[in-house]
Amino acid sequence: MSDPPTPSPRDRRWPRSVYGIGSEPDPRFSFANERTFLAWIRTGLGFLAAGVAIATVASFTDQLRLEVRLAAILLILCGMGCAVDGITRWIRNERAMRLGEPLHSSPLILVLTIGVVLVALVAFVVVSYA
Numbered sequence: 001m002s003d004p005p006t007p008s009p010r011d012r013r014w015p016r017s018v019y020g021i022g023s024e025p026d027p028r029f030s031f032a033n034e035r036t037f038l039a040w041i042r043t044g045l046g047f048l049a050a051g052v053a054i055a056t057v058a059s060f061t062d063q064l065r066l067e068v069r070l071a072a073i074l075l076i077l078c079g080m081g082c083a084v085d086g087i088t089r090w091i092r093n094e095r096a097m098r099l100g101e102p103l104h105s106s107p108l109i110l111v112l113t114i115g116v117v118l119v120a121l122v123a124f125v126v127v128s129y130a
Helices: 027-060 066-099 108-128
Strands: none
Touching (some): 027 066, 066 108
């Protein structure tokens, strides 16, 4: 009786839709892709924390008006977008590196910029008329 074949590291890694295709890229590129993913997650957590902080501080002063809620909601949505886009970008770029394709860009960069500008405008209005 022989032992069953040991699965290769490639067969054990998840998600298989990423690791099961193409050839292994230089590990430095995969590590850089991972660090970029973690940066998106950190940015998302920052947006979430800012949104929750604005809503919490405003609720302590009974000033949780519509514009403050809007700013908090925009920041929380930006945080959610960063998390979703972070994993999506990681998957798409890892697959592209394995297949020798160009890396993908993200439209979320423009969306986040617009979101931050809108929150800044709301903050400007709130501070100006407070």
